Amino acid sequence: MELLTLYFSSPVEGVVAFSTTRGEVDGRNPYSGVNLCDYVGDDALRVLDARISLAMQLGVNLDSMVMPRQTHSCRVAVIDSQFIDSDIQQQEEALEGVDALVTKLPGTVIGVNTADCVPIVLADAQAQVIAVAHAGWRGTAGRILKQVVAEMCRQGAHPDRIQAAMGPCICQDCFEVGDEVVEAFKQADFDLDAFVKRDPATGKAHIDLAAANRSILIDCGIPADSITPPQHCSRCEHEQFFSARRLGTDSGRTFTGIFWK
Numbered sequence: 173m174e175l176l177t178l179y180f181s182s183p184v185e186g187v188v189a190f191s192t193t194r195g196e197v198d199g200r201n202p203y204s205g206v207n208l209c210d211y212v213g214d215d216a217l218r219v220l221d222a223r224i225s226l227a228m229q230l231g232v233n234l235d236s237m238v239m240p241r242q243t244h245s246c247r248v249a250v251i252d253s254q255f256i257d258s259d260i261q262q263q264e265e266a267l268e269g270v271d272a273l274v275t276k277l278p279g280t281v282i283g284v285n286t287a288d289c290v291p292i293v294l295a296d297a298q299a300q301v302i303a304v305a306h307a308g309w310r311g312t313a314g315r316i317l318k319q320v321v322a323e324m325c326r327q328g329a330h331p332d333r334i335q336a337a338m339g340p341c342i343c344q345d346c347f348e349v350g351d352e353v354v355e356a357f358k359q360a361d362f363d364l365d366a367f368v369k370r371d372p373a374t375g376k377a378h379i380d381l382a383a384a385n386r387s388i389l390i391d392c393g394i395p396a397d398s399i400t401p402p403q404h405c406s407r408c409e410h411e412q413f414f415s416a417r418r419l420g421t422d423s424g425r426t427f428t429g430i431f432w433k
């Protein structure tokens with residue numbers, strides 16, 4: 173399968189970060205293409221097949237690929253040797269309602285599944301701590317990245333050294349929202365002028381989710397030039413990446429992962 177490489181502003185040796193692309197698609201089928209997410213209504217065998225293909229391509233075991241069951245929460249789970257040694261049921265419990273993962277384990281691929289929400293990979297090369305997060309508007313308004321950076325720092329990272337890169341997500345022009353979403357950001361003390369604009373024709377608000385997450389990272393002390401913005405819009409490029417706005421929520425997801433080789 174064809175992977176989109178995500179680049180940090182300065183390369184981190186031994187770290188691989190990527191997003192899946194859909195590949196060959198049948199335009200009428202919202203699951204068509206590579207989908208690793210097993211809780212969005214896709215056929216379980218197709219999902220397993222995609223996971224096996226990706227694991228083989230990355231050269232890791234299937235059980236070394238860890239992804240949470242996301243619920244637009246701000247919860248972060250640490251994937252450590254205790255997690256790896258626990259049984260499947262314990263692992264599933266630890267990953268339930270989690271939207272970000274942090275690890276120091278080499279060879280363990282951590283990833284999130286998205287369709288328009290922002291996937292973010294982070295790394296501190298010196299501390300050898302990596303992380304991945306899923307931020308839709310709820311996770312962004314709840315500042316999930318603040319929790320992620322805090323957990324990375326508990327694991328030895330320092331904001332000065334953390335680099336971040338964002339994967340394919342919805343662009344501001346595509347992301348029209350209701351006023352209740354704008355209100356949620358206002359209530360959470362965001363500087364709305366920095367990432368909300370109104371379409372003069374419709375009067376509707378449009379949010380730049382990537383810019384909002386970038387501002388959260390900068391508030392955490394991460395240097396602005398260490399943050400790589402998304403290179404693709406999932407909705408504009410829905411034949412390459414899954415888009416819930418374009419295909420409906422009953423659709424596949426783009427998997428964004430990171431690991432130490």
Ligand SMILES: [Zn+2]
Nearest residue numbers: 343346405408
């Ligand atoms: Zn777009």
